Amino acid sequence: MLNGWLVLLGDAFFNGSIVLASFAAKLGAANWVVGLLPALLTAGSMVPQVFLASYVARLPVKVVLYRRMAMLRVASLGLVALGGFFLGHKPELLLWVFVVGLGLNGLFTGFSSLPFWETIAKTIPMERRASLFSMRNLVGGALAFLAGLLVRQVLELPLPFPYPYAILFTLGTLAFAYGWHLFGQIDEPPDKEVRKEELSLTLPFRDFYFRRFLRVRVLLAIAGMVEPFYAAYAVRNLGHKGEVGIYLMVYTSASVLSNLLWVRLSRRFGSRSLILIGAALGALTPALALLLPASLFWVVFALQGAYLSAIGVGTATYLVNLAPTEARSSYIGLSNTIVGLLSFSPVLGGLLADRVGYAGPMLVAAVCYAWALYAGRRLKLLEAAAGGQTP
Secondary structure, eight states, X not given: OXXXXXXXXXXXXXXXXXXXXXHHHHTTOOHHHHHHHHHHXXXXXXXXXXXXXXXXXXXXXXXXXXXXHXXXXXXXXXXXXXXXXXXXXXXXXXXXXXXXXXXXXXXXXXXXXXXXXXXXXXXXXXXXXXXXXXXXXHHHHHHHHHHXXXXXXXXXXXXXXXXXXXXXXXXXXXXXXXXXXXXXXXXXXXOSSOOOOOOOTXXXXXXXXXHHHHHHHHHHHHXXXXXXXXXXXXXXXXXXXXXXXXXXXXXHHHHHHHHHHHHHHHHHHOHHHHHHHHXXXXXXXXXXXXXXXXXXXXXXXXXXXXXXXXXXXHHHHHHHHHSOGGGHHHHHHHHHHHHHHHTTHHHHHXXXXXXXXXXXXXXXXXXXXXXXXXXXXXXXXXHHHHTXXXX
């Protein structure tokens, strides 16, 4: 739990949709680069998993690999922070260092993800997982809200760009470092029998319910092309350069408050309900972004915080509950690798925005979120089937 709180605090300082997007926009990066930065964190953390599933499955104690990767993850983020302090006079080189640092961090996170989920599955009962992630996000979101206050103050310091951002990245690195250290201290029970999983890229298509879930995740990943461009749109089209901290506060507040509702809904209706709600709100947000007056643009970030929280908790819990024990690494690894490849959709969103404006990726995202909502209605009610939650 403490790990989650600190990681979410670190996420606030490295928020891909707001902080990283505004940083890249101020550097003068093209829209496809604005989309690339958060994609590096997401895709890099997912793509390697299918290649690691067999190796992780053979480890009697998975958290050992997590500990080893934590040091490399801290080093990669430290590179980003140092670049901000020492390369401000060379913006093109700074951008490259930034891309390399985030890319390495995403890759090392990919090596940590399967051990993380395996440890969670071995130590947390099914009926408590949704509550764990919701409470994790609730308190972590409260810390992220306080971080938003700090982000606002730091960005208003009378320091030349990019020093304020370098300070934020340093604070985020420290929060991540301690959070990862805490998770590494978990006393994970060793597997009684070493599992030898046979991986096959056709595995999702042999499981009817997994195939349905994968379809929804793919649609949500494609819809994610729009996420970094709300902040870029605010900075470049609306001239809201000083409101980044405020938007981060609104985003995290919505995430925190919505989790109070998500935890109740997940207990009563299961994790599927969170996926459906997240997709519905995600489909609504692009239209509001184009229609709302500039003074009400904060509503977009409120909705974004709410629906990304619902989707994050819902999909993570659903996948862990869906995967059979003997093939858990295969399910998680294959799913995350496929979705990870599609997490570069913000790059396509950036190219589309360069050609037709920000309305392009917003329209595509709205269609994909709506499609995910339609497809998600056919997902299996796992918790109800398992009897793990009371109606």
